[in-house]
Amino acid sequence: MRSKYKKNAKVAWMYWKVAKAYIEFEFQQVMKSLSRLHPEAITYLCEVGYDRWARAYFSSHRYNVMTTNIAESFNALVKHARGLPITMLLEFIRDACTSPVTPWVEDKIAKRVRKSLNLEVHPITTERYQVLCSGQYDALVDLTEHTYTCRKFQLSKIPCMHVIVVAKYMKLTTCLQWVHSYYSTVFYQTVYADAVNPLGDQSKWLHPEEATVIHPPYMHRRRVGRPANKNRRPSQKEVVEQLICSRCHQPGHTRQNYRNLVPVPSSITSSSRRKKKDGK
Known part of the structure; x- marks a missing residue:
C-alpha cells in the first residue's frame, strides 16, 4: 500500500x-x-x-512482535553495557528483566492503565462485568470464558483497558495473571539460559608457532543513511518502477550511472565545422 x-x-x-x-x-x-x-x-x-x-x-493470534531488525532492539537494551566483556554482558541480559513479564508488555499495560482511568464498572455477576465509558456501554468482560467484546485480549493475549479496570474493581493489585506465558520473563530468559564458560588465564593459552596476520576486511565507502534493500520481494500486484536514464532514455540505469560516451548534437558539430572553415 x-x-x-x-x-x-x-x-x-x-x-x-x-x-x-x-x-x-x-x-x-x-x-x-x-x-x-x-x-x-x-x-x-x-x-x-x-x-x-x-x-x-485473521484466523489465528497475532502478537504484534516484529521478528526482523532485532539489532536495533538489542542495542537499545544493552546500550549501557556494551563496553563490558561478553560474559558480563550475558549476565546483564539475564538480569535485565526483574518483573514476571517482559519490559515491552509492562510498557503496554502501563499505557492501558492510563486509558482506563475514565472507565466505570457495573457488575452483572461475580465473573461478568459491564464497562462504561462516559456513561455509555463500551465493553462486556467475561472472566470465566476469557471473552471481551473489544477482542484485544483474545488476539494479543495482553489485558486490555477493560480487563484492567475490572481488576481494579476487584481490588486486585495486578492483572499480570491474565498475561499469556508467551510474554513471561521465563520464556525471555530461556534464550540466554545456556552456560558460557570463561576463557581462563591468558598466559596459559596455546598459540601457534607461525603467527597469522589477519587484516581487516576492505570496506567500500558507504553512502549516508540506511542502505536500500534491493532484495525485497514485491507485494502482490505491486508495480515496480523501472529506472529510466534522462540522458539516453534507456531503462536499467540513471544519469549518474551512464557509462557510454555522450553523443554530440548535430547543431554543435555543424557550428564547429563552420568555425574551422572560416578560420582557414
Missing part, C-alpha cells in the same frame, strides 16, 4: 488503521471512509483478501 499509493499519505494511514482494527464493526466503518477517499484502494484490498492483512479477520 505504501508503494502503490505513496503519493497519498492519508490512504496509507487509513490502511494501517483498518488493518489494526480488532472488531468487524470498526473495520467496516474505516473501510467505508477509505472507499469514499480512494475506491481503487478498496478494490485492491478486496482482491488480496481480508484474512491476509486485517487483524479482525
Whole structure:
C-alpha cells in the first residue's frame, strides 16, 4: 500500500488503521471512509483478501512482535553495557528483566492503565462485568470464558483497558495473571539460559608457532543513511518502477550511472565545422 499509493499519505494511514482494527464493526466503518477517499484502494484490498492483512479477520493470534531488525532492539537494551566483556554482558541480559513479564508488555499495560482511568464498572455477576465509558456501554468482560467484546485480549493475549479496570474493581493489585506465558520473563530468559564458560588465564593459552596476520576486511565507502534493500520481494500486484536514464532514455540505469560516451548534437558539430572553415 505504501508503494502503490505513496503519493497519498492519508490512504496509507487509513490502511494501517483498518488493518489494526480488532472488531468487524470498526473495520467496516474505516473501510467505508477509505472507499469514499480512494475506491481503487478498496478494490485492491478486496482482491488480496481480508484474512491476509486485517487483524479482525485473521484466523489465528497475532502478537504484534516484529521478528526482523532485532539489532536495533538489542542495542537499545544493552546500550549501557556494551563496553563490558561478553560474559558480563550475558549476565546483564539475564538480569535485565526483574518483573514476571517482559519490559515491552509492562510498557503496554502501563499505557492501558492510563486509558482506563475514565472507565466505570457495573457488575452483572461475580465473573461478568459491564464497562462504561462516559456513561455509555463500551465493553462486556467475561472472566470465566476469557471473552471481551473489544477482542484485544483474545488476539494479543495482553489485558486490555477493560480487563484492567475490572481488576481494579476487584481490588486486585495486578492483572499480570491474565498475561499469556508467551510474554513471561521465563520464556525471555530461556534464550540466554545456556552456560558460557570463561576463557581462563591468558598466559596459559596455546598459540601457534607461525603467527597469522589477519587484516581487516576492505570496506567500500558507504553512502549516508540506511542502505536500500534491493532484495525485497514485491507485494502482490505491486508495480515496480523501472529506472529510466534522462540522458539516453534507456531503462536499467540513471544519469549518474551512464557509462557510454555522450553523443554530440548535430547543431554543435555543424557550428564547429563552420568555425574551422572560416578560420582557414
